[in-house]
Ligand SMILES: Nc1ncnc2c1ncn2[C@@H]1O[C@H](COP(=O)(O)OP(=O)(O)OP(=O)(O)O)[C@@H](O)[C@H]1O
């Protein structure tokens with residue numbers, strides 16, 4: 048069983064436009080809303096691939112009701128923890144050339160009782176050998192230790208923990224030894240304070256995260272693919288993608304596929320990359336399953352000297368593309 052948690056879920060509103068023109072009135076030719084937040088996206092992808100999953104999220108206000116109704120319609124099992132404030136809405140402006148501008152709201156603030164129920168409800172779902180997957184930003188309020196409490200609680204239940212977050216929540220959770228972390232290039236650069244110009248730099252940064260406590264590091268590098276560093280070795284992989292439509296949620300699909308593929312070694316990386324390739328070829332975040340054939344190339348036991356010669360274009364980006 049896989050239990051995902053989104054402490055700060057969102058209703059993702061995607062608007063498809065021709066071109067973004069700053070300061071202009073732009074008319075979208077298609078728009079829609081989807082239940083989202085990274086943990087919700089991971090759960091939707093796993094459910095679409097018939098993997099046993101439950102997603103735990105706070106739900107407040109009209110948007111909270113809408114998100115849970117949409118999850119019910121999709122048949123995705125969820126636990127909604129009632130909160131007083133309204134769940135956020137995040138906007139993605141998708142241009143015809145697949146450039147995405149994303150505006151993420153801060154989201155609601157949780158009080159002590161709400162944060163405590165979120166932790167309790169999530170931990171009630173996990174048993175020995177399960178995965179607890181902690182995803183996204185933390186909301187405001189009494190949640191500073193939320194991921195730390197969840198990692199410690201999961202340990203007490205002999206469950207494994209994956210974390211996909213950024214900044215302080217990622218830095219502070221590492222000493223509690225999560226089994227898996229999935230930083231993107233910007234998050235790796237921010238955490239290590241280094242510019243990542245080559246794949247070798249990414250490997251060095253991933254090693255630094257392992258030294259700080261992560262057991263396995265799955266570093267996603269946008270169009271450059273992904274690097275996996277775990278007890279069995281270091282692997283680099285890339286999937287063949289014919290046409291990128293939108294990369295929003297691709298990291299969540301990568302993580303979901305990696306978990307579904309056994310969360311270990313090149314085979315899991317291959318599965319994750321195939322799911323991510325499917326995600327970038329569709330609009331929005333609502334993962335609809337992988338395509339029939341995706342070519343994925345994996346370099347087993349990545350050679351460090353060669354990696355230092357390979358440029359990493361994604362790693363030069365700032366941490367995220369949030370406006
Ligand atoms: N432009 C692209 N072309 C091909 N593959 C891509 C592209 N962008 C992303 N991918 C695939 O998706 C994976 C995850 O992408 P990325 O590193 O952008 O994740 P992320 O920043 O965590 O995304 P998100 O937070 O939106 O889920 C990459 O490792 C890669 O396999």
Ligand SMILES: O=P(O)(O)OC[C@@]1(O)O[C@H](CO)[C@@H](O)[C@@H]1O
Nearest residue numbers: 083084085137151183184296332
């Ligand atoms: O603001 P956070 O919690 O970092 O990320 C939230 C979010 O950007 O992540 C998903 C893509 O991974 C989107 O569906 C969602 O809007």
